[in-house]
Amino acid sequence: MNLVTLTPITWPTVIGLLGSALVFLLLARVLSARLADRLMVVAAALMVIGALLVALVPSVPPTGPALVLLGVFVLAVAVAGGGPVASFVLALATKGSVAPGIHGGILVEHRNPRASQVVGRPIEVLRGGTTIGILERLALVAALFSGYPEAIAVVVAVKGVGRFTELDSAEARERFIIGSLASLLWAAGVASILLLARG
Template identity: 45%
Template sequence: MTPVLQLLVVVAMLAVSVFGGWVLTSGVLRLAGRSSDAGTPDGGPGPGGAGDGSGGPAPDSVSDGPDGERARAALRGGTWIGVLERFAVTGLVLVGENEGVALVLAVKGLGRYPELRENPGASERFVIGTLASLLWAGIVGYAGRVLLFV
């Protein structure tokens, strides 16, 4: 394979990873927000709110699910972090440095730890979004390696 063709494959795989993963991750998070255990719009765990008899959310356990406004607010910048994550993971897989994916995950997890500890919906959003994003980036990266080394 010529160097120009290799460069085109790398650029194409990175673009597919970043933009395709954006669409996929957003869709997975929307589906997760519709699941029966995703929380309710008032922040409580079920139809009656917080489950403490008050009908309202309990302040320490509020969660409007992984696609709710509280989770989005707690994880501000998550869309762009996901874009960079997919770019890095796909790039690492393309060059055969699979171990580097662990470093990307460690940096992401440590950077988000305070928000994740305080907000259950944010934790759900983080885990679901990260898994969807990583799976997509890994699949695209491995597909690119197959194309590069045929």
């Protein structure tokens, strides 16, 4: 097969895989946890297949509308998928031992730092994680697309400084590290599709 034969098939296929992954990820946000996990795994598999196609099938880099459409779908899947992926990985890591809060955070016991005693009712920490995750993934994809991956270090540093006072409990530290890494790795993996496509 030559490049001309592969070109019309590869980019619509990759865009279709990313579009399907996006649909599964959006459905995962509104369905029950068990079904959402399965949909998220299917979306991840579609994304991996798309990345493998781009990496392994020789083709002319996309231009014009195909490049724009590929970029839009890569951005959408990178941003939409990070939340479900982080939740899935956190559920595996914590085995449901951390109680969720009503504002998107987690409930941890409020301890007296000097006496290691529980003081009062549990408090909610790491609130607003969904919004912060979306912004962090947008920033990561923008940094990679613009050819300035060093900006990712700034994003991670700002997030760490912003959350520093909430990381005094083991549960909060674990959730912060695992959730952030899962979210960032997902976004970087999806963004690599466009980076590979551009050559």
